[in-house]
Amino acid sequence: MREFSRSLPMSLLRAREAVMRQFRPSLRHHGLTEQQWRILRALTSVEAVEVTDLARLAFLLGPSLSRILRDLEARGLIERRSAEADLRRGVVSISPKGLKLIEAVAPTSEAIYAAITKRYGVRKLAELQAMLGALEESLAGLSGAEEE
């Protein structure tokens, strides 16, 4: 069987962990987890979004998102309302307080990202991301991998 530690899932896991290890201390210092940051970050790129769309943007599953939104709302970092045309849908937007927090964290995050980019190489980083995107697309059709 394939050398376990060299499998693709492990390679991806280790690489991602190596990257996130750089960011976590700063986020933690601001009282944010990685996922909370993803959500706030995604909210800065839109005026408001429906919960389902936000889940797609932040790449979170519904249940995780529900819990985190409850917490972020309690902390006053986001605002919620219902869509007028469809009361099932929730609409979320970032609050002024949330924006302020983002602005406080962003400089450090940008600096870390810049350091990573410099170490790895701008060109190489772009190439890596292109290859990761291609991998995603390659597998898009295989999704129905069921049973033996």
Added chain:
Amino acid sequence: MREFSRSLPMSLLRAREAVMRQFRPSLRHHGLTEQQWRILRALTSVEAVEVTDLARLAFLLGPSLSRILRDLEARGLIERRSAEADLRRGVVSISPKGLKLIEAVAPTSEAIYAAITKRYGVRKLAELQAMLGALEESLAGLSGAEEE
């Protein structure tokens, strides 16, 4: 600020999820989670290992490993004992039952891996893994990213 969805952490996360989505149904069918599989898989490559080394092999944190080992032992899939020279150290090995399970799952996993490899390309896959490894190494020194 950088387009959020194109950040390196998100690219890595999505790529890994695209890959794991292929494997999870099969593992689940055999009553294994991804992490349990990683542990059993790692145990097949050695006669026995100490817990700390196993954590490194399977890329799990100590607490996660402790919980999973407790479960795997209760299910009879692994065996544990203490190192004779140092009672603090635990030594883990896969049981015959565990080996049997691995052998039942392996064919499907190998087939899925082969399908992924074929879709993406053998050469391209190797290149991707090399780039991921290089990324890890690039960041190895930065680990002390503390505060702003």
Added chain:
DNA sequence: CCGATACGCTTAACATGTTAATCATCCCCG
């Protein structure tokens, strides 16, 4: 208008990720 069905979101339940604290054993030095 009503009821069956679908849809959006949340809650539930269990497993893992993450950091801090705890516990037992070891090791070194006085």
Added chain:
DNA sequence: CGGGGATGATTAACATGTTAAGCGTATCGG
């Protein structure tokens, strides 16, 4: 040998991942 610090592993506490179930609202057909 004996006590204090170091080390290996587990437990604790909280947040998220993952799948299934539940709840309220929409929608459509009769």
